[in-house]
Amino acid sequence: MGSELWWDEQMTDWQAEAGKYFFNSNKRLPITLVEGLGTVVVDDNGKQYLDFFGGPAVTSLGHSHPVVVQAIAEQASKLLYYSNAVYTVPQIQLAKLLIENSCLDRVYFCNSGTEAIEGAIKLARKFGKERKDGAYEIICADNAFHGRTLTAVTAGGTARYKEPFGPLPPGFVHVPFNDIDAIKQATSDDTLAVMLEPVQGEGGVWVADEAYMQDVRAWCDENGLLLILDEVQTGIGRCGALFAYELYGIEPDVTTLAKGLGSGVPIGAFMAKEHVNVFTPGDHGSTYGGNPLCTNVAYNVVKYALESDLPAQVARKGEYLTQRLRGLHDRHSVITDVRGKGLLQAVQFDSDIAEAVNLACLERGLIANNVRPNALRLAPPLTVSDEELDKAVEIIETVIRQL
Numbered sequence: 001m002g003s004e005l006w007w008d009e010q011m012t013d014w015q016a017e018a019g020k021y022f023f024n025s026n027k028r029l030p031i032t033l034v035e036g037l038g039t040v041v042v043d044d045n046g047k048q049y050l051d052f053f054g055g056p057a058v059t060s061l062g063h064s065h066p067v068v069v070q071a072i073a074e075q076a077s078k079l080l081y082y083s084n085a086v087y088t089v090p091q092i093q094l095a096k097l098l099i100e101n102s103c104l105d106r107v108y109f110c111n112s113g114t115e116a117i118e119g120a121i122k123l124a125r126k127f128g129k130e131r132k133d134g135a136y137e138i139i140c141a142d143n144a145f146h147g148r149t150l151t152a153v154t155a156g157g158t159a160r161y162k163e164p165f166g167p168l169p170p171g172f173v174h175v176p177f178n179d180i181d182a183i184k185q186a187t188s189d190d191t192l193a194v195m196l197e198p199v200q201g202e203g204g205v206w207v208a209d210e211a212y213m214q215d216v217r218a219w220c221d222e223n224g225l226l227l228i229l230d231e232v233q234t235g236i237g238r239c240g241a242l243f244a245y246e247l248y249g250i251e252p253d254v255t256t257l258a259k260g261l262g263s264g265v266p267i268g269a270f271m272a273k274e275h276v277n278v279f280t281p282g283d284h285g286s287t288y289g290g291n292p293l294c295t296n297v298a299y300n301v302v303k304y305a306l307e308s309d310l311p312a313q314v315a316r317k318g319e320y321l322t323q324r325l326r327g328l329h330d331r332h333s334v335i336t337d338v339r340g341k342g343l344l345q346a347v348q349f350d351s352d353i354a355e356a357v358n359l360a361c362l363e364r365g366l367i368a369n370n371v372r373p374n375a376l377r378l379a380p381p382l383t384v385s386d387e388e389l390d391k392a393v394e395i396i397e398t399v400i401r402q403l
């Protein structure tokens with residue numbers, strides 16, 4: 001890091017430029033990042049930040065990890081692209097690795113979390129038509145987040161993300177999270193599946209209770225419903241196990257992955273058990289999905305995570321972070337709750353100060369995320385050090401003291 005300027009020096013006020021060209025659809029932090037290494041990112045003024053956001057939760061091995069950089073370089077010079085019209089080696093290697101290390105039997109690779117959800121829903125719908133008397137309805141949770149296509153926002157539980165875009169696709173019902181009775185009451189002859197996040201990430205880091213997940217699994221078994229777990233944010237070690245479902249002692253029928261899978265390259269996947277293997281040629285496709293570049297990176301990310309026992313390290317670091325945050329909770333009454341699993345955590349405030357806290361943290365060199373008006377999310381790289389965890393907690397404490 002710290003190399004000389006590599007951009008056009010005539011154009012320096014990047015944020016003013018951006019305002020002229022983009023749709024105003026993203027709320028961005030007022031920084032322009034140009035470099036990253038490990039947990040640290042650097043802006044266009046050379047200021048360094050600890051990155052406890054990661055995009056969110058994408059850069060699982062941190063920024064520019066040598067494993068990722070090497071996988072990109074090697075594959076780019078070997079075979080950068082081909083589609084699913086042929087077989088390519090990295091895609092097969094990644095598939096084998098994911099299947100051998102999960103309870104799932106089949107996988108399809110795509111380019112994002114939303115696409116993974118879309119694919120999982122298509123797979124489930126076809127299963128419903130062929131194996132469940134045409135059942136099509138999916139029970140989803142309030143406050144859930146499943147992505148931004150029309151179907152994904154419909155499955156999601158945030159009204160603001162879908163209401164401007166109607167008419168919305170039918171077949172989704174919503175119930176409160178962590179409430180098994182609500183799922184039971186919502187179940188009808190049309191019900192095909194229950195779809196949940198083990199931890200609602202975008203919704204504010206709300207963790208599914210263990211008993212709830214086990215009850216949902218049992219209810220799905222009794223009624224022949226598919227359990228779809230959206231692990232786009234929780235998967236690939238983030239919560240202290242390769243898949244968060246492992247922490248609940250249950251197995252989903254279908255699951256989705258994306259964010260941490262490529263540690264920064266765009267890739268998603270949906271996976272299913274053999275009994276849901278209903279796709280036949282022509283049912284699904286993707287021009288870029290499963291391309292050699294991204295699958296080679298993901299293969300090396302997952303291999304590295306497994307070989308270095310990263311999920312277990314995340315469990316330990318997560319407990320350490322929780323303990324440090326609980327200390328803040330004890331010392332500062334503005335903090336009303338600390339919650340999460342592994343390295344996906346949130347600090348809850350007694351009022352809507354999360355944005356102010358986040359901006360003050362930014363000033364002091366920490367990128368966190370005001371995931372809700374009253375909650376700050378922390379999702380550092382899985383490779384974060386204890387010293388970096390300490391540093392981040394110290395910055396948050398300094399900021400809270402000054403409020």
Ligand SMILES: *Cc1c(COP(=O)(O)O)cnc(C)c1O
Pocket residue numbers: 111112113114115117145146147148197201202230231232233234258259
């Ligand atoms: C981010 C996210 C998605 C959407 O992923 P994109 O890559 O942004 O399309 C879906 N589900 C969950 C749980 C997510 O956190």
